[in-house]
Amino acid sequence: MARGSRLARLAALGLLGVLTLTGCAMPNNEFWRFGWPDGITEESQYMRELWTGSVIAALIVGIAVWGLIGWSIVRHRKRGDELPKQTAYNLPLEIVYTIVPFVIIAALFFYTVVVQNRVMERSDSPDETIAVNAFKWNWQFVYPDTEGEDGEPVYTVGNSTEIPILVLPTDRTIRFEVQSADVIHSFWVPEFLFKLDVIPGNENGRNNVFEVTVEEEGAYVGRCAELCGTYHAFMNFEVRAVPGEDFDAYLEARESGMGTREALEEIGQPGESTTTAPFEYLQNTSQGG
Numbered sequence: 001m002a003r004g005s006r007l008a009r010l011a012a013l014g015l016l017g018v019l020t021l022t023g024c025a026m027p028n029n030e031f032w033r034f035g036w037p038d039g040i041t042e043e044s045q046y047m048r049e050l051w052t053g054s055v056i057a058a059l060i061v062g063i064a065v066w067g068l069i070g071w072s073i074v075r076h077r078k079r080g081d082e083l084p085k086q087t088a089y090n091l092p093l094e095i096v097y098t099i100v101p102f103v104i105i106a107a108l109f110f111y112t113v114v115v116q117n118r119v120m121e122r123s124d125s126p127d128e129t130i131a132v133n134a135f136k137w138n139w140q141f142v143y144p145d146t147e148g149e150d151g152e153p154v155y156t157v158g159n160s161t162e163i164p165i166l167v168l169p170t171d172r173t174i175r176f177e178v179q180s181a182d183v184i185h186s187f188w189v190p191e192f193l194f195k196l197d198v199i200p201g202n203e204n205g206r207n208n209v210f211e212v213t214v215e216e217e218g219a220y221v222g223r224c225a226e227l228c229g230t231y232h233a234f235m236n237f238e239v240r241a242v243p244g245e246d247f248d249a250y251l252e253a254r255e256s257g258m259g260t261r262e263a264l265e266e267i268g269q270p271g272e273s274t275t276t277a278p279f280e281y282l283q284n285t286s287q288g289g
Ligand SMILES: [Cu+2]
Pocket: 134, 137, 184, 185, 186, 224, 225, 226, 227, 228, 232, 235
């Protein structure tokens, strides 16, 4: 019984540690990320904190288990030929080590649901909306709130010689409405630490929606993460995250009739993709051409 209550105390202490640690902001550096990739969105920070908290919880459990193993080895090593006192069927102890793992899993599950809800949360009125149209085998990005020279919303579409560049503003909530014209694709920007399946037959992706707030400027590769056919592996795009003013200037340039490349150069950005190469180029180089 004494051993059982000691175990229970240890478990309670561990759980308290997890609760305290996940309750406050986790330090964001190489060590405390425990191998977790560094995301560039606000949402990715919640996931990182969940990971750091989970690893700390696992380490607390691990240290307790390693400690008990070490203690047993030293304290109960063989001293003679006499059989030690047998303590099987210790009911209180068995109840404790059934309940404790359940409590740990319940806590991890609770925080997972909290983080998932925060990551999937939609605002009432996002700052920007992007319609993402996936097709075999490329992407079209439409800015529905804009009006180009032809009266239609401004868009960028990729082909086998051009990587589509998705220009996004930093520090604004961006809603992605994803839609597929044919098969199931998956919209994935590794640095968002997030992907969402792009399902056909879902008009304008209105029910297939997610939001992010990008916190860091830069160029990031985007990929299709659902095997969708022969050229699935070449279904890349590039996210170009720029400051809000530059984003507004980009859309203005697009509305005045400029193409993606010219408008990017207009705001001092490279006109072509910098993180991945179009299919044609890859095909030529892989064939030694
Ligand atoms: Cu695809």
